[in-house]
Amino acid sequence: MEINTHNAEILLSAANKSHYPEDELPEIALAGRSNVGKSSFINTMLNRKNLARTSGKPGKTQLLNFFNIDDKMRFVDVPGYGYARVSKKEREKWGRMIEEYLTTRENLRAVVSLVDLRHDPTADDVQMYEFLKYYKIPVIIVATKADKIPRGKWNKHESAIKKKLNFDPSDDFILFSSVTKAGMDQAWDAILEKL
Ligand SMILES: Nc1nc2c(ncn2[C@@H]2O[C@H](COP(=O)(O)OP(=O)(O)OP(=O)(O)O)[C@@H](O)[C@H]2O)c(=O)[nH]1
Numbered sequence: 001m002e003i004n005t006h007n008a009e010i011l012l013s014a015a016n017k018s019h020y021p022e023d024e025l026p027e028i029a030l031a032g033r034s035n036v037g038k039s040s041f042i043n044t045m046l047n048r049k050n051l052a053r054t055s056g057k058p059g060k061t062q063l064l065n066f067f068n069i070d071d072k073m074r075f076v077d078v079p080g081y082g083y084a085r086v087s088k089k090e091r092e093k094w095g096r097m098i099e100e101y102l103t104t105r106e107n108l109r110a111v112v113s114l115v116d117l118r119h120d121p122t123a124d125d126v127q128m129y130e131f132l133k134y135y136k137i138p139v140i141i142v143a144t145k146a147d148k149i150p151r152g153k154w155n156k157h158e159s160a161i162k163k164k165l166n167f168d169p170s171d172d173f174i175l176f177s178s179v180t181k182a183g184m185d186q187a188w189d190a191i192l193e194k195l
């Protein structure tokens, strides 16, 4: 598929099913801990500075944000998990919103699940991966902030992450940096293959 990745815009934000776009365009959702770099990933992939709003302040993204890419596909920016300063009630609301999207959305082709290359995956990261495997949703693991680790140590960190996740070798694993754009072409290849 030929996609002009420069032709992208935010389409809408949704709290639940009744607000999702009603067409058949394939969607790729971004999941991961708050602050891991989901919105930055979208901006990097689309060569934009701040299309998906990023911030040093975790919990910035609160709704499902749908991005139209050249009328051919969408990215869906999902609010991050594991942000400590939210109430139990808000966490439950978050859980229902994500679960509804991930388990019922027919447009969904794959989830890009982001983890921080610098650290072992958190319990939430492991749970998300297990959830996606359970529902047989194709996963692309993207390990972000690779610019913060010397290249000579990438392998070691990759192995640690895979071990902790109980990584299925048939899934994609991509080392990525929004700063250097490392892994961008590989990420596009993996995504296009899922559409
Ligand atoms: N060095 C470096 N910093 C990054 C990278 N990706 C993201 N960041 C920084 O990490 C912070 C959080 O990035 P966001 O993209 O807003 O994270 P998010 O996952 O969308 O966060 P929420 O919306 O709160 O869930 C920002 O300060 C980014 O500049 C990366 O690859 N390398």
Ligand SMILES: [Mg+2]
Residues within 6 Å of the ligand: 038, 039, 040, 053, 054, 060, 061, 077
């Ligand atoms: Mg975000």
